[in-house]
Amino acid sequence: MTDRTLARLARAALLPSFAGPTAPRWLLAELEQGLGGVTLFALNDNVPETAALARLTAALREAGGVPIVTIDEEGGDVTRLGGHRTASPYPGNAALGAVDDVELTRRVYRSLGAELAEVGVNLNFAPSADVNSADDNPIIGTRAFGSDPALVARHTAAAVAGTQEAGVAACAKHFPGHGATVEDSHLGVPLVDADLDLLERRELVPFRAAIKADVRAVMTGHLNVPAITGGEPATLSQAAITGLLRNRLGFDGAIVTDALDMDGASGAIGIPEAAVRALGAGADLLCLGPREHEDSVRATVAAVLAAVADGRLTAERLEDAAERGRALRAWLAGAVTATADRTAAVEAARRALTFSGELPLLDAPLVVELEAPGNIAVGPTPWGLGPWASDLVRVNGADAQAGPLLDRARGRGLVIVLRDAHRHPAQRALAEALLAVRPDAVVVEMGLPVWRPRSGAHLATYGATRANAQAAAELLGLTAGGKAPAPSEA
Known part of the structure; x- marks a missing residue:
């Protein structure tokens, strides 16, 4: 040869x-x-x-x-x-x-x-x-x-x-x-x-x-x-x-x-x-x-x-x-073709939501997202409730203090967004400090819901994509259309 x-x-x-x-x-x-x-x-x-x-x-x-x-x-x-x-x-x-x-x-x-x-x-x-x-x-x-x-x-x-x-x-x-x-x-x-x-x-x-x-x-x-x-x-x-x-x-x-x-x-x-x-x-x-x-x-x-x-x-x-x-x-x-159907994606994201606790009325809440280190496979892909939140702050759990965030959320709802909190002690510590003062806060876990706080309503999305975030925003009433149908109980 x-x-x-x-x-x-x-x-x-x-x-x-x-x-x-x-x-x-x-x-x-x-x-x-x-x-x-x-x-x-x-x-x-x-x-x-x-x-x-x-x-x-x-x-x-x-x-x-x-x-x-x-x-x-x-x-x-x-x-x-x-x-x-x-x-x-x-x-x-x-x-x-x-x-x-x-x-x-x-x-x-x-x-x-x-x-x-x-x-x-x-x-x-x-x-x-x-x-x-x-x-x-x-x-x-x-x-x-x-x-x-x-x-x-x-x-x-x-x-x-x-x-x-x-x-x-x-x-x-x-x-x-x-x-x-x-x-x-x-x-x-x-x-x-x-x-x-x-x-x-x-x-x-x-x-x-x-x-x-x-x-x-x-x-x-x-x-x-x-x-x-x-x-x-x-x-x-x-x-x-x-x-x-x-x-x-x-x-x-x-x-x-x-x-x-x-x-x-x-x-x-x-x-x-x-x-x-x-x-x-x-x-x-x-x-x-x-x-x-x-x-x-x-x-x-x-x-x-x-x-x-x-x-x-x-x-x-x-x-x-x-x-x-x-x-x-x-x-x-010789392969055949198909047609895209994003309604399946939206349906899946909504049906994946699991919720525990009591969902409070959230009127223009402060959304606090706790930054999570990524990995090379995922890359710097956008994530979170940003497109639907009227007031959002993203903080590093290791550096941020609960006090200023609690002051900013005084008199209104508070949503705490985590991502794989079970892998990040700083996320858990800050979330618990916030919940100690605001047990009415809603915790949204956008990774795997392995860790759950002892207080607060808890919503798991099983992912941080735009579809997952949209489904969560609908449930929380952050979107123009109000709340989505109730999710399954965790």
Whole structure:
């Protein structure tokens, strides 16, 4: 096999990124030479308004036939399709799991898929099939449908079905499961302390459901599962990818890596070497990361060619990966379309609300939002009740004092907005100080409602998207239309 043919096979596995809202010349040239596709990132300014994004993806198709155009659009708190500027109009998985209506989940994901298809995105890195079994998980949280494997499984299958009914390939992630971790794989290699028996009862249940639903792709996580991977991250482990996902679970579709620029994959070895090891382990498509552009493509292709030359990789493994990419593109070429239906999103956000206590009359209340540190996956996405609050202040729980806030709220209602308060002691301390004086205040939790104060009315939204915030604002009477129908009791 010639070096030119091998280089084309190596390119077929790559999903690099690029800077700006238009395709650069180098990228179009790489697509003409067989590049597998691209990954769009909001932080690279790759996601302009709808018409411009459609023009961008059309240019990519003109250069590369049916390139795989991917994005991280989970709805919910991880959003890229416009939601990174205004917050997503779709509630995320935690809200859908709280409602527990699989047909509604299917409708939401079908609508989200339709919006992706409209702008030319054909592989969505969603749904998250993780079972969020660790409350202190810094990276999953509201991205999971819940902590019960059976619930997560049925909603993962519904999400896969809905996405693919819109003509977009779904990608279940983060195999073999990121939900039991307490470390961010952007920053290290999280530990999943589970033997195969526990994995089968917990982490693998949703992935089996996704495979049964004919999911077109599965994304690996950079996770250390010692019982399976022996200390390696799953993305680089043949035992995890070929042994567990391919052979034991019987998945025959495309296996995609999480971004290889993450420390969990390449921190100690670099991206080209991580790419070689991932391919050798059985991955078919390699997401390089938001900062990995032309130079990374060239360096990775060179590393793959060198690995074939010295016997670390075989040409047959590259051909196998390329064939799975071709099969995915063939499915995409014949996919059907659907119509967006945001009424499903609004319905889901409203039905997800859970309330306890007595809701006071709130007339132009002071809304106090307690800032919560984000993570790299979520990014700086807007959140909160700001669009509906007539008087809002956002404070850092570690620095703010209760006294000035109580003075400002004197004689009127008080709404305290938290986000994953169970993970942030400063949020809890300030909330309790406010409630000690104002037990009539309403607490709105826009993350997971793991921690609840001893006093005050409590409203849980199970997410911080625009849809979640709108539903909460309706319930609190902050919108022009007044209160929404009563939520379910917590």
